[in-house]
Amino acid sequence: MKNNNWYLLLALLCIAVIGCKEDVLSPLEKDSVAPQQISNPVSTSSPGAVKVTYSLPSDPDLMYVMAEYKNKYGKLISVKASSYTNSITVDGFADTASYDLSLYAVDKSENKSAPVTIRVKAQEPPIFGIRRSLTLVSDFGGINITFANPTEANIAVVVLYKDSLGNFSTKETIYTKQKNGLFSSRGFPSKETVFGVYIRDRWDNRTDTIKATLTPIFEKELDKTKFRVLTLPTDAKVGFGLPIPNLWNNVIGPNDMWHTDDTGMPCQITFDMGVTAKISRFTIWQRQGVWIYAHGNPKRYEIWGSNNPASDGSYNNWTMLASCVSVKPSGQPSGSNSQEDVSAAARGEETTVSLNAPAVRYIRVRVLETWAGGLATHVSEMTLYGNDK
Template sequence: MNIRKYIAMGAALLLIVGACKEENRYASHVSDGVAPGKITIVDHKPLYGGARFFYDLPADEDLLQVEAVYTAKNGKSYTFSASYFVDSLDVYGFGSTDPHEVKLYAVDRSGNRSEAVTVSVTPLEPAFSRVASSIEVKPGFSSFFLDWINELQQNVNVYVDYSFTLNGQHRELTTVFSSNLAEDRRFINDLFLSPQDEVRIRVRVEDRFGNITEPIDMGAITLYEDIEIPKGNWTLPNANDSIGGVPMCFGDGLEGRSAKVIDGIIDRGDNLNFMHTHSRGRTGRTADGNMPWNFIIDLGDYYELSRIVTVQRHSGGLANINRGQYYQSENVGMYNMYVWDDDTDQWVFISQHKIPVPVGLSELEFVQAGEAGDEAYMYPNDPQYTKPTRWFRYEAIKSFNGNYTLEDANCLSEITLFGRKANR
């Protein structure tokens, strides 16, 4: 037998022995009543609402994991674990920056725990209280909204307790929002109150470990008031007619018609109620390309605009239970808004809006969200009315495709505007 065969046999034998040892680690040790040795704490450092422990493991052959256990103020015990492959363990859920005691154990395959090693830690401010201190409340149109920052992106529940008097009846309501986004904005809508009616607001923030802030008084606000602008007097320029140097888009491709966008009827998949640019939306000339295309509306009178609701093309089948094209193919995902300023004889940019794509919805829920439409404020961070205007311009700049990077949006079903009649 030559030397190469001896080497190969030796390597194979080592592999078999190693595999047996590793397999032995995972074998059942039902009758093993011997606890592993204690871990040795090397260091620990505070985290936001938690701590990270670094340690050396005991040399027990059947060691499985390290567990950390602490008891919260509510008496509930929480356990965290890490595989024997790693040398650190993170623990979360501390509700304050007070010192907390954590017990750490080595655990073997039989479930035997070592003696506890107790460490006192002082965590950094927990995520839920950081979120609470960042909350801002702003009035909207028949609504109000809350902004907050959650840079740790931990799961929190934001409880909004609000009260008001409507038609002589006092009402107290609570709305709960769950979020783990780094920055979030949530609306409480359909509060049809006059600008003289106050809404008092308090907030509470809770984490997944049951820690919750005391109610935080956000004070009282009054809401803005607007109406849906009637479409009866709206008119559209002809395709490629220039208004203030900007051409009206072409929307009469295939089954689409531009007039369908302002008729008050949304596309439900079986009625073909949408516009279609046929990939030449800018002017109708193929040479001029598709996007950006501009949908321009003569409002028929002067209005101060507050918000817009857009509805996409559906084309989801006759049963109207499938997602179809909502939040995807051919629909507009990002657009700019402009109003015409008579004083300067030019278009004035208002804001840009990217329609968010809902996540975690069923097919039917996508249909419901799509039919409700997407709402955007003219001035999203500081709700107010635009300057009085007769002309509104909707500039479609990107589709949903390619994460809002492609210029292949052909369709739009409906535009609805809100605001108030201008005094002129």
């Protein structure tokens, strides 16, 4: 009798396990009945996109609405919208042509309704307006590119140049959504070169290429052996035995730097480059190691230039060359640095100076705020580029 009970119990357990497996593997909804169609579709155009509003069918197992169309290149584009909304936005249109857009109601069993097809027409995609606003001019070591992107569309600015074989090669691709774009593409000799730029969006739509024959302005790294300290009455005092010339000794690290005393903010120092030069750009390196994006490293600072510094240490006769904000890539709190942060700090923070800035001989570094918000500041190294001819 005991053995019979044991076998009965084993059989019941097997049935229970099999039943559980079936419950887990079976879909919650499974039928072959297609839902009803959406109704009352109304389309609204915007730059490169179309929004369609509609009435949803009353099917209780409705899962989503899907819109499909074949784009300019013959590729089928499919977009889905939840059943909790009564609209769907389809973007990525390459032009302002009319397209057949089919809308389907889809249920939890992935059954599709019969399509409701409407003709839609997007407004001009943003890339073409941006292309019309493109301006290319000669810059130090390359070209300067400006454009307007009023809708702040995510775009790629592709820079080309004609190589020695007469073929266009890609120099670089700049990804941005800046409303007012301003970029420099460098690394070219000072000789006449044919440049090209086109705009691409994330759907791989692209404009034609604007071309310009330009001669990059001569640029070189300014000779640091000619730099000399110029001490003015309002300049910060040196702290911890770490003098201003450490700024140009070509050593980038945690212990070799220029460091002020607890002078307070804002504070500044001044130096003579030994030549009069039109500055094109400069790079500042933070104190490295555990100090990056922390302690006395500058967070907000300015670079000024002059040919005749006021002897009283005021800003008379000075021109601001750049207003800078140090940005930590990861955005993590002070003391917590990602590999991206470490790499960015090691590369240094490069700032481009306006082409309209005057040629100068004297440089002033003015620190407004440090990462720790303290009274002292420090910088490991500074390199300046430009034309001293």
